[in-house]
Structure formats: C-alpha cells, structure tokens
Amino acid sequence: xxxxxxxxxxxxxxxxxxxxxxxxxxxxxxxxxxxxxxxxxxxxxxxxxxxxxxxxxxxxxxxxxxxxxxxxxxxxxxxxxxxxxxxxxxxxxxxxxxxxxxxxxxxxxxxxxxxxxxxxxxxxxxxxxxxxxxxxxxxxxxxxxxxxxxxxxxx
Amino acid sequence: xxxxxxxxxxxxxxxxxxxxxxxxxxxxxxxxxxxxxxxxxxxxxxxxxxxxxxxxxxxxxxxxxxxxxxxxxxxxxxxxxxxxxxxxxxxxxxxxxxxxxxxxxxxxxxxxxxxxxxxxxxxxxxxxxxxxxxxxxxxxxxxxxxxxxxxxxxxxxxxxxxxxxxxxxxxxxxxxxxxxxxxxxxxxxxxxxxxxxxxxxx
Numbered sequence: 589x590x591x592x593x594x595x596x597x598x599x600x601x602x603x604x605x606x607x608x609x610x611x612x613x614x615x616x617x618x619x620x621x622x623x624x625x626x627x628x629x630x631x632x633x634x635x636x637x638x639x640x641x642x643x644x645x646x647x648x649x650x651x652x653x654x655x656x657x658x659x660x661x662x663x664x665x666x667x668x669x670x671x672x673x674x675x676x677x678x679x680x681x682x683x684x685x686x687x688x689x690x691x692x693x694x695x696x697x698x699x700x701x702x703x704x705x706x707x708x709x710x711x712x713x714x715x716x717x718x719x720x721x722x723x724x725x726x727x728x729x730x731x732x733x734x735x736x737x738x739x740x741x742x743x
Numbered sequence: 744x745x746x747x748x749x750x751x752x753x754x755x756x757x758x759x760x761x762x763x764x765x766x767x768x769x770x771x772x773x774x775x776x777x778x779x780x781x782x783x784x785x786x787x788x789x790x791x792x793x794x795x796x797x798x799x800x801x802x803x804x805x806x807x808x809x810x811x812x813x814x815x816x817x818x819x820x821x822x823x824x825x826x827x828x829x830x831x832x833x834x835x836x837x838x839x840x841x842x843x844x845x846x847x848x849x850x851x852x853x854x855x856x857x858x859x860x861x862x863x864x865x866x867x868x869x870x871x872x873x874x875x876x877x878x879x880x881x882x883x884x885x886x887x888x889x890x891x892x893x894x895x896x897x898x899x900x901x902x903x904x905x906x907x908x909x910x911x912x913x914x915x916x917x918x919x920x921x922x923x924x925x926x927x928x929x930x931x932x933x934x935x936x937x938x939x940x941x942x943x944x945x
Contacts, residue, residue, distance in 0.1 A: 633821055636859045640817035671896075673818045675912075678890065679928070681819045682909040685896060701822045702930055708817070716863070741865065742825030 623650035625730045630723075630737040632708070635715045641665070643706035643723055643737060644699045649691040651730060657689045657697065659726040664715065665708035668723070672704050701742070715739050775940065778915075779887060779923040786883045788845075788875040791857035796873060798883065799921040806945040807841045807917040808937070810929050811889050813848035813908055814860045822930040823912070824864050830934040830941075831869065839945060842870045847891035847910050849880040887923070889913060918944050 630645030643662075649655050660668045672686040686704055691697045699705050706723065715721065719739040726732050781799045788796045799807070810827055812820040827842050834840065846852035852860075857872035866872075874880065884891060891910040914929045914937065925940045 633817070634863045635817075636863055639859075640815055642817040642821075671818070676909055679912065680890060680909045681912045681930070682894060683818065683896075683907055702819060705818050714863075742821060742828075 623652060625655065625727055625733055626650055627725070627733060627735050630735055631740045632715065632721045632723075632737050634717050634719075634739050634741065635708070635711050637711055637714050639711055641708040641711055641715055641721075641739075642701075643668075643708060643721070644701060645735070645737065646699070647691060647697040647725075649693055649695055649697075652693050653729050654690055654692045655730055656728040657691065657725060658687075658728045660706050661724045662706075662708055662721055664712055664721045666710040666712065668706055668708050670699075670704065671707045673702050717741050775924045775944070777922040777924060778926060781886070781917070781921040781923065784886060784921075786875065786879055788873045788879065788883075789854050791854050791861050791872040791874075793854040796871065798873065799917060802841055802843070802917065803921060804919050805839055805841045806919060806941060807843055808941075809843045809845065809887075809915045809917055809923075811847055811884070811891070811911065811913060812844050812860075813846050813891075813910070814852050814856055815848065815907065819912065819930055821864070823914070824860075824866070826930060826932065826934065827870075827914070828864070828866065830937050831867075833934045834938055834941070837869060840869065840941065842866075843873060844870065845873045845883070846880065847884070847889075847908050849874045849877045851904065887915070916940055916944055 626648040628646045628648070630643065632643045633641045635641035641664075643660075647657065657670060660670055662668050670686045670689060671683050673681060673683050676682040689697055689704070697704070708721070717739055720736050721739060722734060722736050724732060724734050785800055786798045788798050790796050808827060808830065810823055812823055814820070824844065827844065831837060831840075831842060846857065852874050854874060857874055861870060861872050875883075889911045891908050893906045894909050895906050912929045914927045914932060915923045916925045916937070918924050924944050925937075927937060
C-alpha cells in the first residue's frame with residue numbers, strides 16, 4: 589500500500605471516530621432534556637416565637653429523572669421536617685414524619701393544609717402575615733433549592 | 744266557575760289539626776335533636792385573658808360554635824381556626840353568636856399562650872379561647888365525646904414537653920339552653936352547611 593494511503597487512513601479514521609462520538613452525545617442530549625425542579629404556590633403560616641409553623645407549596649419535577657425531597661431547613665426555625673397530617677383511628681387527626689418523598693419525572697408533589705407540609709419547629713422569632721421566610725430544600729438528584737416564601741393567614 | 748268542596752265544620756276542624764300536626768312533625772325533622780345536654784353541668788375554665796369562665800353557663804342565651812385545638816399543632820388546628828373564622832365572616836348577622844375554642848392541651852396552653860394564638864390568627868372579641876386545670880378539661884372533653892392523646896415523634900423529642908396530639912376533629916353547635924345540637928368535621932365542613940343549621944337553631 590502506498591504511503592499516502594496510510595496517511596489518508598490515519599487522518600480519516602479518527603475523524604470518523606470523533607464524528608461517531610459527537611453524534612452519540614447529541615443523541616443523548618435529546619433524550620435527557622435538561623429540566624428543573626419547579627416550586628410554586630408557596631406560603632408559610634404565621635406563628636409565635638417558640639411555636640410551630642407550616643410551609644406549603646407545589647413541587648413539580650420537570651427533570652427526566654425521579655427525584656427525592658431528602659431534607660428541608662429554614663433559618664427562622666430551630667428544626668424543619670416534612671410531615672403529613674392524616675386521619676387515624678376513629679377519625680382522629682394525627683401527624684407523622686414523611687421523609688424522602690420521591691417525585692417521579694413529570695409529577696407534582698403537593699404540600700397543602702391537612703396533608704403533607706414542611707413543619708417549622710420552634711420558631712426563633714414571631715412570624716406575622718406580611719413577613720417572609722427562606723426555606724432550603726435538598727433534592728437528591730437536583731441538589732439544593734432555596735426559596736423565599738410569604739407568610740400569610742390561611743388561604 | 745271554581746267550585747270549592749263544602750265541608751262540615753267538624754271535618755274542617757279535623758283536617759286543620761292534621762295539617763298542623765304534619766307541619767310540626769316536619770319542623771321537628773328539620774330541627775336537629777340534642778346530641779349532648781350540658782344543662783346540669785358546669786366546668787370552671789379560664790379565658791385567654793385569664794378571667795374565670797363557667798362553661799356552659801356563661802354562654803346561656805347565646806348560640807355557640809365550639810371547637811377544639813392546641814397551639815403546638817402546626818397544620819390541622821390552624822385550618823380549624825380558619826374555618827371558624829370563615830363561618831363568622833360568611834354569617835350575615837353574628838349577633839347572639841359566640842365562637843369558642845377549647846384546648847386539648849391545658850398543660851402548655853396557658854391563658855397567655857392562647858392570647859398569643861388569638862392574636863396571631865386575628866380572632867375578634869366574639870372568640871373565646873378556653874383552658875383550665877387539666878382534670879377539669881379532661882372531664883369536659885370526656886363529656887363532649889372529644890378524644891385527645893399525646894403522641895411523640897422520635898426525631899423531635901428533646902424533652903417531655905415535646906409532644907404532639909392525636910385528636911378529634913369536631914365543631915359543635917350549642918344552643919341557648921346549653922344543648923349540643925349538631926356536629927361537623929371541623930377542618931373540612933363547608934361554612935354554608937354550618938350557617939344553614941345555625942339559622943335554624945339560633
């Protein structure tokens with residue numbers, strides 16, 4: 589084989605390889621469309637210093653993966669946890685922790701009065717209607733999201 | 744020409760009595776019966792301003808909406824309070840109506856804590872938030888068929904004062920004579936249902 593043919597093969601093969609890799613990457617990008625975790629309709633209840641409050645919002649998973657609400661915190665409370673109110677025995681109202689809620693791709697997780705909520709435990713100061721609170725939400729896949737929410741009387 | 748049937752006076756009288764009887768029966772059907780009669784009972788309680796309250800005697804002559812809450816409750820009790828406020832605000836005329844919230848948790852809900860709750864939720868003078876000595880509250884709740892028990896959540900329990908409560912979820916209407924007449928699921932009942940019954944009972 590003439591030398592120039594070796595040179596041609598040496599040039600063409602890597603080009604073909606790169607083109608192949610490049611097209612694969614483009615294909616992968618089309619499948620894994622980059623999305624976000626969307627947080628809407630958020631608000632928090634008023635509460636007195638040392639008492640409790642609750643945070644409500646809608647979490648929409650617009651990513652291509654299931655994601656998990658792995659943790660919550662807020663600078664206005666000593667602790668924060670995801671809890672769920674439910675109707676127990678004899679119609680009694682009760683509450684239980686609801687950690688690690690999974691949100692499927694495209695699904696909404698509704699945190700609303702009488703159901704799932706973020707409980708703010710032992711408020712560091714009074715929270716009155718018109719104030720606002722920062723809430724940090726840790727998602728296992730998407731990472732941390734910080735939102736600022738208004739304090740409102742019951743909607 | 745219109746012909747009216749001619750009745751003998753005795754028949755007319757019998758028909759009149761029958762019609763009256765049917766009307767009274769229908770009125771009784773529409774007017775709720777007594778569920779619990781507190782007439783011969785009296786409980787010594789405290790208002791959120793620390794004044795003494797005789798329950799139900801101090802509400803005699805008023806139609807009273809009664810519910811039950813505790814102030815460390817972050818989710819359901821504020822919904823119940825909001826529903827009481829919605830009933831109040833949707834009533835065209837609130838004269839002669841009182842709104843009472845009795846705590847499940849007298850150990851922590853002192854008058855001053857209840858006063859703070861009343862302030863946070865902007866409840867007006869028609870609302871009374873009542874507490875009392877724990878045995879007195881227990882006795883009243885038991886008479887009213889209201890159940891409340893302490894529940895602990897391990898991750899949050901740092902000392903014995905860290906607890907939540909499993910509790911009944913109830914609004915009652917008490918009439919002017921101290922009789923409980925109707926009962927509703929407190930956090931979900933539409934205000935118009937309560938208002939309709941209030942108009943019959945008041």
